[in-house]
Amino acid sequence: MNSPDTGFPITLTVNGVPRSLVLEDARVTLLDALRERLDLTGSKKGCDRGQCGACTILLDGVRINACLALAVSHDGASITTIEGLADGDVLHPVQAAFVDHDAYQCGFCTPGQIMSAVGLIREGQAGDDPERVREGMSGNLCRCGAYAGITEAVLAAHAAMNAPDVLPGGHLSEDAA
Amino acid sequence: MNRFDYIRAGSVAEAVAAHAAGAAYLASGTNLLDLMKGDVTRPERLVDISRIFGLDAIETLPDGGTRIGALVRNATLAHDPAFAKAYPAVAEALLSGASAQLRNAATTAGNILQRTRCQYFYDTASACNKRQPGAGCDAIGGVTRTHAVLGWSEHCIATHPSDFCVPLAGFDAVVEIEGPAGRREIPLESFHRLPGDAPERETELAPGDLVVAVRLPPEAKAFAAHSRYLKVRERTSYAFALVSAAVGLTFAGDRIGQARIALGGVALKPWRARAAEALLAGAIPSPELFARAADAALQGASPSGDNAAKIDLARRIVVRALTLAQAGTPARIPALPASPFGA
Incomplete structure (x- = not known):
C-alpha cells in the first residue's frame, strides 16, 4: 500500500521499453500517464469518458480506452501505442492501409482508429465482412465521417496481414462456416 | 475527480477488510471512473480488486452449471467457445453492449453493478433521488425515452442499462457474494431493487459486500438451440437499449416445452416475464400465442413520461424475439449482435 506522501511508483513496458514513473496521485489515468508523463501524445484525449475511442491503446495485447483506466492499477502492464506500430520508416500494415484508403480527414481520431483496427484484427472477429468491421x-x-475509408482500410489491412479468419468464439455450433 | 485513498487488495478477505464507509471496489473502472470524472460519485477510498487471484475463471461446475468469476472480462466470456455454445443469448447480449474496447475491459461484477445511464443522474445540476435522497427527480417531466415503463415510482423512473443482466435474469443466474457477514447468494432476478421510495438503494448488497462470481444453472443450457437476445437502440451499435428482450424456448414435438423471457430497458432491473412464460409453456407456437405472451409480459406497464411508445415497442420486441428463438439459434452470432436489422 502507498500513501499520497510517498507517491505511487509504477513500471509500464511501453512499446517494448520499460518506463518507470512515480505518480504523485492515484487519479492519473493511463492516458494522462502516456501523454503528460511519458510524452507520448499520439494517443488522443477526445471525450475522456470512454465514448469516442481516440485514446485506444493495446493493454497486454488487447484494445482498451486508456482514459478509463487508472495507471496505478496497471503497474507492470505492457502497452502498445500508435508510436510503437511502425518499424522505423516502415509503416505497420494498418497504418499503410489507412494512407492507401484515405481513411481520415482531420486525423484526430486516427491513432485511436488504427490501434482499434490492430486490436480488431488480432481478435479475429471481423474476417472479410464489412458489417463485422463496422460493428467491431x-x-x-x-467526426469527419471517414467511416467508408476506414472500413476499406481495415479490410485491406486484414487481407494484407493474412490474418486468421474468425476465431471459434464467434461460432455457436460445429458446422458453422 | 475527487482525491481518494488507493488500496490494492491481494485477496477477497483483504478487500472486504479494506472496505470502509465511503469506499468503492475498483475492478476495471469503466463505469466507476466515468462517474467519478463527472463528480456523480465521490468515493473516499478505492479498493482495487483487479489483481485478486482466482476471480477471473470460467468454470464448469460438477452439476453442469457455469461459474463466471467476478473479474472475467465481458469479451472473454462472450468469445469463450464453450460458453457461447451453451448460453448463446448471454453471449449475444454481451456482444451487443458497449464497444469492443469497453467489453475488453469491463468485468462480470462491474457489469451487473453498473449504474443507470439516466441523464439526470449523470447531470449533477439536475435533481436526482439516487444521487441525493430526497432531492427530487428531474427526469419526471423531462426527456424520458430511455426511462422506465414498468416498476417505476414517483421517486425514480430510471432504467438499468445492462444487456448482460437480461438473459442472466431470464436463465436464473445466481450472484455469489462475500462480505463482512460471510458468504451468501442472491438470485440475479432479485439482486437489483425497484426504486420504491428508496431509489438510492440499488441492489441487495450490504456495505462491504463483494460480488465474487455469477453462476448459471445447468438447466439454462436446455434453451441453447432456441435462444435469442434482441435489442432496439437509437443507432445500430454502441448504444444502450431502448428496449431489449432475452428469450429461450425448449420444444417437445410441436409444442413449446418451457419458455424464458426477460426484458431490458424497461425498468430499474432486468424484468423477468414469468406470466408470459407460463402462458407459453406447453402451448403450440403461433403468432397469436406470441402476441398474448407479449401482452402478458407488459402487464401493468405504464408510461413514466412521454414514453408510452416503449410499451408497444417492448411488445413487438417480445413477439420478434420469440419468433427468432423458435426459428433457432443462429450458427454464428450475427454481424450486428442483437440487432433487428441483423441477419
Whole structure:
C-alpha cells in the first residue's frame, strides 16, 4: 500500500521499453500517464469518458480506452501505442492501409482508429465482412465521417496481414462456416 | 475527480477488510471512473480488486452449471467457445453492449453493478433521488425515452442499462457474494431493487459486500438451440437499449416445452416475464400465442413520461424475439449482435 506522501511508483513496458514513473496521485489515468508523463501524445484525449475511442491503446495485447483506466492499477502492464506500430520508416500494415484508403480527414481520431483496427484484427472477429468491421470499430467515432475509408482500410489491412479468419468464439455450433 | 485513498487488495478477505464507509471496489473502472470524472460519485477510498487471484475463471461446475468469476472480462466470456455454445443469448447480449474496447475491459461484477445511464443522474445540476435522497427527480417531466415503463415510482423512473443482466435474469443466474457477514447468494432476478421510495438503494448488497462470481444453472443450457437476445437502440451499435428482450424456448414435438423471457430497458432491473412464460409453456407456437405472451409480459406497464411508445415497442420486441428463438439459434452470432436489422 502507498500513501499520497510517498507517491505511487509504477513500471509500464511501453512499446517494448520499460518506463518507470512515480505518480504523485492515484487519479492519473493511463492516458494522462502516456501523454503528460511519458510524452507520448499520439494517443488522443477526445471525450475522456470512454465514448469516442481516440485514446485506444493495446493493454497486454488487447484494445482498451486508456482514459478509463487508472495507471496505478496497471503497474507492470505492457502497452502498445500508435508510436510503437511502425518499424522505423516502415509503416505497420494498418497504418499503410489507412494512407492507401484515405481513411481520415482531420486525423484526430486516427491513432485511436488504427490501434482499434490492430486490436480488431488480432481478435479475429471481423474476417472479410464489412458489417463485422463496422460493428467491431463502432467504439471509435470520426467526426469527419471517414467511416467508408476506414472500413476499406481495415479490410485491406486484414487481407494484407493474412490474418486468421474468425476465431471459434464467434461460432455457436460445429458446422458453422 | 475527487482525491481518494488507493488500496490494492491481494485477496477477497483483504478487500472486504479494506472496505470502509465511503469506499468503492475498483475492478476495471469503466463505469466507476466515468462517474467519478463527472463528480456523480465521490468515493473516499478505492479498493482495487483487479489483481485478486482466482476471480477471473470460467468454470464448469460438477452439476453442469457455469461459474463466471467476478473479474472475467465481458469479451472473454462472450468469445469463450464453450460458453457461447451453451448460453448463446448471454453471449449475444454481451456482444451487443458497449464497444469492443469497453467489453475488453469491463468485468462480470462491474457489469451487473453498473449504474443507470439516466441523464439526470449523470447531470449533477439536475435533481436526482439516487444521487441525493430526497432531492427530487428531474427526469419526471423531462426527456424520458430511455426511462422506465414498468416498476417505476414517483421517486425514480430510471432504467438499468445492462444487456448482460437480461438473459442472466431470464436463465436464473445466481450472484455469489462475500462480505463482512460471510458468504451468501442472491438470485440475479432479485439482486437489483425497484426504486420504491428508496431509489438510492440499488441492489441487495450490504456495505462491504463483494460480488465474487455469477453462476448459471445447468438447466439454462436446455434453451441453447432456441435462444435469442434482441435489442432496439437509437443507432445500430454502441448504444444502450431502448428496449431489449432475452428469450429461450425448449420444444417437445410441436409444442413449446418451457419458455424464458426477460426484458431490458424497461425498468430499474432486468424484468423477468414469468406470466408470459407460463402462458407459453406447453402451448403450440403461433403468432397469436406470441402476441398474448407479449401482452402478458407488459402487464401493468405504464408510461413514466412521454414514453408510452416503449410499451408497444417492448411488445413487438417480445413477439420478434420469440419468433427468432423458435426459428433457432443462429450458427454464428450475427454481424450486428442483437440487432433487428441483423441477419
